[in-house]
Amino acid sequence: MTAHVAETNLALYVSGDVSLWRSALVSLHLAQCSRCRNRADAYRSDRTQIQRIASEMPVGVESEPDWDRLAMEMTANIRVGLAAGECVAPRRRKPVTLGWRPAAAMAGLVVVLASAWWLNMPPSTTQALGRAMTAIWHGHGSVMQEERGLVVEATSSGIELRENGGTLGVSQGAARPLAVSVSVQGSASARYINADTGQMTITSVYAQ
Amino acid sequence: MRSKAVLITLAGVALYAQTPSLKIDLPSDSPVTLVSVDSGGTDASARGGAFFVDVHAALQLRNSSQRRVRAITLSVVSQEVTPGGKGSVSVPSLDVAPGEVFPLGVDLRLLRPIGSVSGTAVEVKLDGVLFDDLSFYGVDKLHSRRTLTVWELEARRDRQYFKKVLETAGRDALQKDMLDSLNRQADRPQPGVQMVRGRATNADPEREVSFAFLQLPGAPVEPTNGMAHIAGNEARAPRVEVHNRSERPVKYLEIGWIVKDQQGREFLAASMPADVNILPGRSSQVTQDGGLRFPERTAIQSMTGFVSTVEYGDGSYWIPSRASLNDSKLRRLVAPSPEEQRLSQIYLKKGLTGLVEELKKF
Numbered sequence: 001m002t003a004h005v006a007e008t009n010l011a012l013y014v015s016g017d018v019s020l021w022r023s024a025l026v027s028l029h030l031a032q033c034s035r036c037r038n039r040a041d042a043y044r045s046d047r048t049q050i051q052r053i054a055s056e057m058p059v060g061v062e063s064e065p066d067w068d069r070l071a072m073e074m075t076a077n078i079r080v081g082l083a084a085g086e087c088v089a090p091r092r093r094k095p096v097t098l099g100w101r102p103a104a105a106m107a108g109l110v111v112v113l114a115s116a117w118w119l120n121m122p123p124s125t126t127q128a129l130g131r132a133m134t135a136i137w138h139g140h141g142s143v144m145q146e147e148r149g150l151v152v153e154a155t156s157s158g159i160e161l162r163e164n165g166g167t168l169g170v171s172q173g174a175a176r177p178l179a180v181s182v183s184v185q186g187s188a189s190a191r192y193i194n195a196d197t198g199q200m201t202i203t204s205v206y207a208q
Numbered sequence: 209m210r211s212k213a214v215l216i217t218l219a220g221v222a223l224y225a226q227t228p229s230l231k232i233d234l235p236s237d238s239p240v241t242l243v244s245v246d247s248g249g250t251d252a253s254a255r256g257g258a259f260f261v262d263v264h265a266a267l268q269l270r271n272s273s274q275r276r277v278r279a280i281t282l283s284v285v286s287q288e289v290t291p292g293g294k295g296s297v298s299v300p301s302l303d304v305a306p307g308e309v310f311p312l313g314v315d316l317r318l319l320r321p322i323g324s325v326s327g328t329a330v331e332v333k334l335d336g337v338l339f340d341d342l343s344f345y346g347v348d349k350l351h352s353r354r355t356l357t358v359w360e361l362e363a364r365r366d367r368q369y370f371k372k373v374l375e376t377a378g379r380d381a382l383q384k385d386m387l388d389s390l391n392r393q394a395d396r397p398q399p400g401v402q403m404v405r406g407r408a409t410n411a412d413p414e415r416e417v418s419f420a421f422l423q424l425p426g427a428p429v430e431p432t433n434g435m436a437h438i439a440g441n442e443a444r445a446p447r448v449e450v451h452n453r454s455e456r457p458v459k460y461l462e463i464g465w466i467v468k469d470q471q472g473r474e475f476l477a478a479s480m481p482a483d484v485n486i487l488p489g490r491s492s493q494v495t496q497d498g499g500l501r502f503p504e505r506t507a508i509q510s511m512t513g514f515v516s517t518v519e520y521g522d523g524s525y526w527i528p529s530r531a532s533l534n535d536s537k538l539r540r541l542v543a544p545s546p547e548e549q550r551l552s553q554i555y556l557k558k559g560l561t562g563l564v565e566e567l568k569k570f
Contacts (some may be wrong), residue, residue: 019310102227151501155400178393178553179543182478184446184465184498191546194313197564200550202298203316206350207403 005029005036034096152188153205154180159188159205209329210242232332239273239337239345240280243309250330263288263330270307275339277304278360281352283335292320292357296335296350300359300546303340303569323485324508354460358517361527363547367570369530370551374567379560386555386563389548396543397475402501404444414439419448421515422514424532428454429515430463432491443467444499449511452486457521459485463494466512467502476541477502479516503537514538 005013005026012018013026030037153160159180177190186207193200230247234240249264263284271277281298295316295565304310314332336346338356370566375384419434434448446465453460463480482494502508518526544552555563 036517054255108422152403155399156398178549179396180398181476181543182401182479182500183404184478184496184500185404186405188403191543192315193550195379195553195557197311198550198557199299199311199313200301200546200555201313201315204296204298204350206294206296207405 004033007039010036010040011043014040116138152182152186152205154182154188154190156180159190159203225343230263230330230332232267234334238247238334239271239275239339240269240277240334243268243270257260261318261330263316263318263332265313265332267332268309269312269313270309271304272307272336273339273345274306275341277302277310277337279338279356280312280339281335281337281346281350281356282312282314283333283350284314284316284318284554285331285333296352298356299357300356300362301550354519357525358527361525364570365527365530366545366548366551367567371567374564377398378565380543382563383555383560384559387455388551389544389552390556392539393549393552395546396513396541397473399475399506400503401477403478404442404499405497406438406502417443417508417511419446419511419513422512422535422537424528424535426526426532427515428452428456428518428520428526429458429486431463431513431515434513436511438508440495441502441504441508442499443502443508443511446480446496447493447496449478449485449491450486450494450515451453451491452488454518454520454526457485457493458518459483459521460517460519461494461515462517464514464516464542466514467500467501467508467535468510468512470509471501474512474537474541476543480513485521511535517541 009018009022009026013023016023018026028042144184151160156176158177180188180190182188187204189202189204192199192203216540230245232242232245234242245265245267247263250262251264252261269280269430278286279298279300279302281296284295284297286294295318297312297314297316299312302310318330334346335350336344336348336352336356338344338353338360342357342360344353345358370385372384373385382486399456416435417438418429419436421431421434423430430451430453432449432451433504435444436443436446448463450461450463460483463482465477465480467477468472468474477500480494480496482496484492484494486492520526528538532540551563551566552567558565
């Protein structure tokens with residue numbers, strides 16, 4: 001016995017949607033195979049029942065619908081829905097576009113302001129910023145923070161009083177001091193000698 | 209038209225600001241009087257929101273008292289409150305007889321806010337005068353009584369020492385001492401030191417380091433224990449316990465602070481002055497909020513302290529003797545007294561004969 005007819009072909013055969021040659025082959029098989037014949041009868045029964053149910057549908061829904069017309073209506077409805085969504089969606093801002101001239105002017109202004117800021121910073125702050133940027137560039141984890149308070153400094157060339165990174169007060173003679181000293185209480189002194197008179201002069205600055 | 213007027217006004221203000229006035233203010237009962245003043249070199253330059261006032265003035269003062277003047281301090285003030293506006297000029301080792309005129313040069317750079325251009329830019333006032341009997345006249349706002357007295361005591365000690373060398377060992381020995389002093393001054397390490405208020409911030413971890421102490425013979429106050437917080441090149445908040453082993457109360461002392469870095473270099477970093485009230489046989493603690501910052505790559509390894517000045521309750525002083533200062537570390541690190549430096553400069557300028565003549569004056 002040959003193989004049974006496939007379900008798809010059997011359903012198409014019942015509805016008359018197969019070619020003549022395949023229809024003849026299926027008919028020949030059904031004549032010999034009771035199992036396929038019973039399944040074909042079942043398909044015919046289902047078809048009859050569907051046609052009966054379709055005849056009971058509301059007016060306007062035909063038992064044999066016009067699929068092209070339905071597709072067109074559904075497409076139109078989808079378009080209407082999309083248009084309605086556009087109406088209620090938030091309004092998108094129109095991107096601002098600059099011409100090259102305003103952009104160049106703004107870039108120039110930024111350069112001027114940055115240069116003015118950099119040049120007017122106290123030297124110690126500039127150096128500290130430079131050191132910090134260098135440290136960041138080299139990937140050092142810790143960056144030294146500069147003292148922002150009052151600083152009294154004594155070096156071999158003289159004494160200074162600084163605050164907030166800038167020099168606020170300096171005390172120095174033209175000559176190099178013989179000695180400098182710092183007091184933890186906040187003063188510094190420098191000793192100078194007058195080469196002509198031999199007189200010793202001691203200048204001091206006070207943080208308080 | 210209006211803009212021109214504004215420009216002319218601004219230019220006038222600027223010109224006025226460029227020529228700061230200098231006021232010499234001596235009390236009516238002052239033992240020194242002003243003979244003349246040449247402040248032609250005084251100038252001011254604007255910088256941000258303030259003026260730098262460069263004070264260059266040559267004063268001629270007369271000793272109008274009946275005693276010999278040994279030392280004097282003038283305060284130079286461009287502003288009272290803001291830091292940077294207060295300085296002083298002191299002249300130790302003077303010997304000005306009554307009626308004599310002596311010079312005093314003021315070379316300072318001070319800060320003055322731009323908003324206060326009107327009025328006197330810089331005021332020079334008398335803070336104190338020390339006489340040969342160690343009596344003092346002055347308002348003493350800058351504690352010049354203490355400073356001038358200590359300098360005078362050191363000057364007497366050193367002159368006496370050099371006179372004794374001259375008398376007992378001769379001119380060659382005095383010359384040798386002078387050359388030795390000049391060499392020590394030239395070799396004395398003097399790296400930059402910053403005094404900072406409060407916690408100076410850096411990323412290094414902080415640790416406590418104890419002081420070692422030099423016990424100077426005859427010192428009435430003995431440091432017994434001490435420490436400071438160290439972080440890299442910074443030392444802050446020193447704390448020293450001291451014991452008064454004298455029979456008199458002590459009201460003021462100064463501790464010298466020596467620092468040694470990781471390469472074994474030592475230098476005198478700062479002094480720790482402290483007003484105290486220590487009864488005989490009692491102990492007290494000297495604490496300071498300030499801190500010191502040394503040049504980068506200076507890692508502080510150890511610290512040494514020594515008592516350099518003591519003021520008793522009765523106003524008399526103790527200073528180290530010449531013998532005490534012969535300690536090798538102190539000789540290497542501590543600056544000579546202003547008088548020893550003055551005498552050594554006279555030796556350089558005028559030779560041994562000039563030095564001997566100078567010693568004979570006192």
